[in-house]
Amino acid sequence: MTASNQPTVKGKALVVDDDPTNRVILEALLHKEGYATTSAADGVQAVQRFVDENPDIVFMDVMMPEMDGYAATARIKELTGERFVPVIFLTALTEDEALAKCVAAGGDDFLAKPYKRAILRAKIDALERIRDLYRTVQQQREKIARMHHHMQREQEIAEHIFSGAVTADNVGLDQIRSVLRPAATFSGDLLLTAHHPAGGLHVLLGDFTGHGLTAAIGALPASEVFRTMTAKGYSPPEILAAINRKLHRLLPTGMFMTACFVSLSEDLNSVSIWNAGMPDALVLDGDSTTVKHRAPSEHLPLGIQADTGCESQAARFDIVAGDRILLCSDGVIEALGPDGERFGDARYMQAIAHAAAQDSFQAVVAALDAFCGDQPLSDDVSLVEIPCRPELLKSSTATPRTPDKATQACAKDRWLWSVELHGPSLRHVNPVPLAIGQLLEVECLGNHRQPLFTVLAELYSNALDHGVLGLDSALKGSAEGFGQYYAEREARLEKLERGFVRIELERLPQGCAGKLLIRVQDSGAGFDHTGWGDLPDDNLDFCGRGIGLLRSLCESVRFEGSGNQVEAVYALAQTDA
Amino acid sequence: MPINTSQTDAGKKVKIAVTGSFDFSLQRDFREAYRNATGPGVEFRVNLRGADYMDSSALGMLLLLREHAEIHKGQVIVESAAPEIKRILVNAKFDRLFPIEG
Numbered sequence: 001m002t003a004s005n006q007p008t009v010k011g012k013a014l015v016v017d018d019d020p021t022n023r024v025i026l027e028a029l030l031h032k033e034g035y036a037t038t039s040a041a042d043g044v045q046a047v048q049r050f051v052d053e054n055p056d057i058v059f060m061d062v063m064m065p066e067m068d069g070y071a072a073t074a075r076i077k078e079l080t081g082e083r084f085v086p087v088i089f090l091t092a093l094t095e096d097e098a099l100a101k102c103v104a105a106g107g108d109d110f111l112a113k114p115y116k117r118a119i120l121r122a123k124i125d126a127l128e129r130i131r132d133l134y135r136t137v138q139q140q141r142e143k144i145a146r147m148h149h150h151m152q153r154e155q156e157i158a159e160h161i162f163s164g165a166v167t168a169d170n171v172g173l174d175q176i177r178s179v180l181r182p183a184a185t186f187s188g189d190l191l192l193t194a195h196h197p198a199g200g201l202h203v204l205l206g207d208f209t210g211h212g213l214t215a216a217i218g219a220l221p222a223s224e225v226f227r228t229m230t231a232k233g234y235s236p237p238e239i240l241a242a243i244n245r246k247l248h249r250l251l252p253t254g255m256f257m258t259a260c261f262v263s264l265s266e267d268l269n270s271v272s273i274w275n276a277g278m279p280d281a282l283v284l285d286g287d288s289t290t291v292k293h294r295a296p297s298e299h300l301p302l303g304i305q306a307d308t309g310c311e312s313q314a315a316r317f318d319i320v321a322g323d324r325i326l327l328c329s330d331g332v333i334e335a336l337g338p339d340g341e342r343f344g345d346a347r348y349m350q351a352i353a354h355a356a357a358q359d360s361f362q363a364v365v366a367a368l369d370a371f372c373g374d375q376p377l378s379d380d381v382s383l384v385e386i387p388c389r390p391e392l393l394k395s396s397t398a399t400p401r402t403p404d405k406a407t408q409a410c411a412k413d414r415w416l417w418s419v420e421l422h423g424p425s426l427r428h429v430n431p432v433p434l435a436i437g438q439l440l441e442v443e444c445l446g447n448h449r450q451p452l453f454t455v456l457a458e459l460y461s462n463a464l465d466h467g468v469l470g471l472d473s474a475l476k477g478s479a480e481g482f483g484q485y486y487a488e489r490e491a492r493l494e495k496l497e498r499g500f501v502r503i504e505l506e507r508l509p510q511g512c513a514g515k516l517l518i519r520v521q522d523s524g525a526g527f528d529h530t531g532w533g534d535l536p537d538d539n540l541d542f543c544g545r546g547i548g549l550l551r552s553l554c555e556s557v558r559f560e561g562s563g564n565q566v567e568a569v570y571a572l573a574q575t576d577a
Numbered sequence: 578m579p580i581n582t583s584q585t586d587a588g589k590k591v592k593i594a595v596t597g598s599f600d601f602s603l604q605r606d607f608r609e610a611y612r613n614a615t616g617p618g619v620e621f622r623v624n625l626r627g628a629d630y631m632d633s634s635a636l637g638m639l640l641l642l643r644e645h646a647e648i649h650k651g652q653v654i655v656e657s658a659a660p661e662i663k664r665i666l667v668n669a670k671f672d673r674l675f676p677i678e679g
Contacts, residue, residue: 209633254637256637256640277670300670300673300674305674
C-alpha cells in the first residue's frame with residue numbers, strides 16, 4: 001500500500017492489476033489527482049482489500065489469476081450495499097461482448113490502456129458527480145425516513161392524548177357495542193355518550209369530512225360542547241345547534257361533520273333521533289332481526305351554515321326494553337371491495353336481515369370484513385349498536401366532573417343565585433341548564449344532579465306552562481289531549497310578549513351539610529292552593545303527578561301568595577358519590 | 578380528463594363536468610375550474626353525468642364553489658347526477674343549498 005502525501009485527499013482508490021508496472025503507473029497518476037491508493041494483484045486480494053480499507057473508487061483489471069475482474073466486481077458490488085462505489089474496468093478490450101460483460105458484472109466505466117491523464121481525470125470527475133448525487137439522494141431519503149418515523153410517533157402520541165380527551169368520559173361502553181376503525185392514525189369519526197341529568201342517555205356518532213388529523217381537529221370542540229351541555233341538562237336540539245355554531249365558526253368552508261344524535265328517554269319508552277347527513281339510523285326489534293324504524297337524514301351536516309334547522313322535530317319512535325339502535329358512518333356503506341365495488345346499503349341490510357337474533361352487529365362486521373378482504377380502508381369505518389336496556393341508563397360508571405376544591409363551596413357557605421326571564425326571552429332561553437350549570441360550578445353535586453334537575457325542570461315547566469302561558473293541565477289527561485297540549489303550548493309561546501319567570505337558588509348552611517332553597521315565581525294568576533299540602537300522594541291525578549314527584553324529592557314544597565310562588569327545600573346532605 | 582370546463586355566454590356560464598370518481602384527488606383541478614371565473618353573476622353548472630362516485634370531500638368542494646359563487650354574486654346548480662350520486666347529495670340535504678336539476 002502506498003499512501004499519498006498530498007494534503008487534500010479526495011478519497012481512497014483501490015487499484016487491482018496483476019501487472020506491478022501497470023499498478024505503479026496508475027497509482028502515480030491517481031496521487032496526482034489527489035487520491036490515496038491501495039492495491040491488489042488479483043480478485044481474491046481485491047475483495048479482501050475492499051473489505052479492509054473501504055475505498056471510494058475501484059480500478060479493476062479484467063484478466064487476473066485466482067479470481068478475475070468480473071467476479072471480483074460482482075462480489076464488491078454486493079458488499080457496497082447502499083453506498084455508491086464506482087468500479088472502473090482497466091481494459092484493452094475492444095470486443096463489444098467483453099465490454100457488455102463488464103457492465104453486467106456491475107462496472108460503471110472503462111479506462112483504456114495505456115492510461116492518459118486527461119481521460120482519467122475526466123472519468124473521475126464524471127463519477128464523482130454521480131457519487132455526490134447518489135449521496136445527496138441517500139441523505140434525503142434517510143432524512144425523509146427519519147422525519148416520517150418522527151411524525152408517525154408524534155401522531156401516535158397526539159392521537160393517544162386526543163382520543164383520551166375526546167372519549168375518556170364516555171359512559172355505558174360496557175353495554176354499547178362499537179367498532180371504530182380509522183383509515184389513518186387519527187379518526188375523523190367520533191362516538192360520544194353521556195347521561196342526561198333527567199336520567200336519559202345522549203349518544204352522538206359524528207363523521208368529519210375526510211380522515212386523518214385534519215378531520216379529527218373538530219372532534220375536541222364538538223365533544224366539549226356535547227359533554228358540558230348534556231351535563232347541564234340541555235336538550236338535543238340545543239346541543240346540536242351549539243355544536244353547529246362552534247364548528248361553523250372554527251372549520252374552514254368545505255369541512256363539516258355529519259352526525260347522528262340519539263336521545264334515549266329515561267323510562268326507555270322512546271327514542272329521538274336527529275340525523276344530519278349520516279346513513280339511516282335503524283331501530284331493530286329486540287328479539288328478531290326486524291327493522292322496526294328507520295331514521296333517514298333530515299338535517300344539513302353540522303358546520304356548514306350558521307343555522308342547522310335541527311330545531312325542527314326529531315324522528316321520535318316508541319321502543320320497548322331490548323330493542324337496539326344501529327348507527328353507522330358512511331365508511332361502512334361506501335367501503336371498497338378488492339374489485340372496486342362498494343359494500344352498499346343492500347349488503348348492509350342483508351347482513352342485518354340474515355343475522356341470528358340479537359346478533360346483527362356482529363353479522364354486519366363479519367359481512368364487511370368478508371367483503372373488504374385485506375383491502376386498506378379508504379375512509380374511517382364506524383358501527384355502533386345501542387341496546388335499550390335499563391343497565392345502560394345506570395350512571396354508576398359515570399363520574400361527573402367535580403369543580404376544583406378551591407372553587408367548591410364548603411358546607412358553611414351561603415350563596416344566592418337568580419335568573420329572571422321576561423316575555424320573548426322565555427322562548428329562546430332555557431333557565432334550567434343555567435341553574436344546573438351554576439350548581440355544578442360551586443357544589444359537588446354527585447348523586448344530587450339528577451333529582452335536582454328533575455325538581456328544577458318540573459318547577460320551571462309548571463311556572464311557564466300553567467303560570468305564564470295559562471295552559472290547563474287537564475288537557476294532558478288523554479293521549480290526543482297530550483299532543484293538543486303541546487301544540488297549544490308552542491302556539492302561545494310563539495306569541496308571548498309579556499310575563500316572566502324568576503328562579504332563585506339559595507344555599508343555606510345548616511350543620512355540616514347545606515340545604516338548597518329553590519324559589520320559582522311567575523307572572524301568572526296563580527291557583528287556589530289551599531288544601532294541597534294535605535292531599536295524600538296517591539290521590540294526585542295525572543296532571544298533579546308533577547307535584548307528587550316534587551314532594552318525593554324535596555324536604556318540603558310550599559306554594560305561596562296567590563299560588564304563583566313556590567318554595568322547595570332540597571337537602572344537599574348524604575351524597576354517596 | 579376527470580374535470581372538463583367550458584364557458585359560454587361570454588364567461589357568464591361556466592360548466593364543470595366531472596367524470597369518474599368525484600373525490601379528494603380532484604380537489605386541485607376542481608378549484609382551478611372556477612377560480613378565475615370571478616365576473617359578477619356567473620352561473621356555475623356542475624354536471625355530474627359522468628361521475629360514478631362522490632365522497633364527503635367532494636361535498637366539501639361543492640361548498641367551496643358555493644362560497645366562491647356567493648362572493649361573486651353568482652350561483653351554483655348541480656345537474657344530471659346519477660341516482661346513486663343524487664342519493665348522496667339529498668342525504669346530506671345539499672338540495673337545500675343549491676338546486677339539483679335532472
